[in-house]
Amino acid sequence: MRILVTGGAGFIGSNLALTLEKKGHDVIVIDDFRSSKFENLKGFQGDVICGDISEQDLFSLGHVDVIFHQAAITDTLVTDEHEMMKINVDGFKHILSFAEKNTSKVIYASSAGVYGNNPAPHKESDMVNPLNAYARSKREMEVIAQNFRGSIPLLIGLRYFNVYGPRERYKKHAASMIYQLAQQMKAGKRPRIFTFGDQQRDFIYVKDVVEANLLAMNAKENCIVNVGTGKPESFNTMIHLLNNVLGTSLEPDYFDNPYDFYQNLTCADITLAKEKIGFSARYSLAEGITDYFREDQIT
Numbered sequence: 001m002r003i004l005v006t007g008g009a010g011f012i013g014s015n016l017a018l019t020l021e022k023k024g025h026d027v028i029v030i031d032d033f034r035s036s037k038f039e040n041l042k043g044f045q046g047d048v049i050c051g052d053i054s055e056q057d058l059f060s061l062g063h064v065d066v067i068f069h070q071a072a073i074t075d076t077l078v079t080d081e082h083e084m085m086k087i088n089v090d091g092f093k094h095i096l097s098f099a100e101k102n103t104s105k106v107i108y109a110s111s112a113g114v115y116g117n118n119p120a121p122h123k124e125s126d127m128v129n130p131l132n133a134y135a136r137s138k139r140e141m142e143v144i145a146q147n148f149r150g151s152i153p154l155l156i157g158l159r160y161f162n163v164y165g166p167r168e169r170y171k172k173h174a175a176s177m178i179y180q181l182a183q184q185m186k187a188g189k190r191p192r193i194f195t196f197g198d199q200q201r202d203f204i205y206v207k208d209v210v211e212a213n214l215l216a217m218n219a220k221e222n223c224i225v226n227v228g229t230g231k232p233e234s235f236n237t238m239i240h241l242l243n244n245v246l247g248t249s250l251e252p253d254y255f256d257n258p259y260d261f262y263q264n265l266t267c268a269d270i271t272l273a274k275e276k277i278g279f280s281a282r283y284s285l286a287e288g289i290t291d292y293f294r295e296d297q298i299t
């Protein structure tokens with residue numbers, strides 16, 4: 001199949017583009033490299049278009065069977081609503097209009113951020129509660145996608161939870177907590193986390209996220225589903241596992257959480273993902289961290 005991966009030089013997009021190519025698909029990447037580097041695409045043979053998804057003429061690409069839409073401003077600390085909406089929302093509209101005229105399936109990245117500080121486990125039927133510009137843009141994407149129901153062959157939104165794995169380094173401060181703590185530990189520093197490290201996150205390995213995207217291509221109907229493990233793990237456990245792979249024995253350096261509110265637990269309800277796209281995560285946190293270290297030493 002002819003497949004377009006937007007944001008294909010980024011963390012998740014590059015893992016996806018390389019896997020799709022290995023499976024024999026003709027893959028085109030479009031990226032403006034604002035939070036990634038070409039190096040993520042080492043070994044990739046397909047076309048790479050340097051362009052902004054909110055402006056690029058997509059019709060010159062010819063027919064595309066499936067679009068995996070990953071391009072977005074992914075830094076949750078960005079507060080510029082204009083820029084966030086222009087890229088994440090208008091950019092997505094541009095992609096959807098192209099998919100409509102071109103009859104392409106669309107699998108797009110949403111985020112668990114839409115749940116805000118709702119109590120866990122997070123279910124797709126829950127009221128959404130986006131609390132920052134990034135999360136609001138992701139929710140707006142889901143709303144806009146509804147308007148294209150029926151005019152695009154398949155439209156699947158994937159609400160990723162906390163993704164970690166190879167090729168995330170160019171996200172810098174926006175890379176996963178696993179990546180950030182590993183860097184501290186590799187520099188011989190004690191990993192700094194909030195008192196007393198018992199907060200839990202639904203960490204999901206990027207290879208599972210790629211798998212969820214591949215499965216979504218064959219879904220029978222439009223849907224929005226969670227992409228998480230359903231098995232949250234604590235920050236303390238994460239540090240224990242990092243000590244194991246790095247061969248260190250660094251104790252957490254606890255400090256008081258400065259935030260008035262902090263989400264102590266995120267956890268995906270994974271029932272709908274199983275039912276609608278046949279997805280359940282294969283990697284536990286221990287297996288994911290081990291594989292991550294084996295692939296690129298978490299550099």
Ligand SMILES: NC(=O)c1ccc[n+]([C@@H]2O[C@H](COP(=O)([O-])OP(=O)(O)OC[C@H]3O[C@@H](n4cnc5c(N)ncnc54)[C@H](O)[C@@H]3O)[C@@H](O)[C@H]2O)c1
Nearest residue numbers: 007010011012031032033034035036052053071072109163
């Ligand atoms: N990593 C996570 O934990 C996580 C969680 C929830 C949702 N997501 C979503 O998954 C998708 C991929 O995120 P990621 O973690 O790989 O981040 P990333 O920043 O590595 O990837 C985004 C890519 O999009 C590109 N991009 C941004 N704006 C663009 C534009 N206007 N035109 C073309 N390219 C553009 C960037 O250069 C980058 O390569 C995003 O939509 C993000 O919102 C990620």
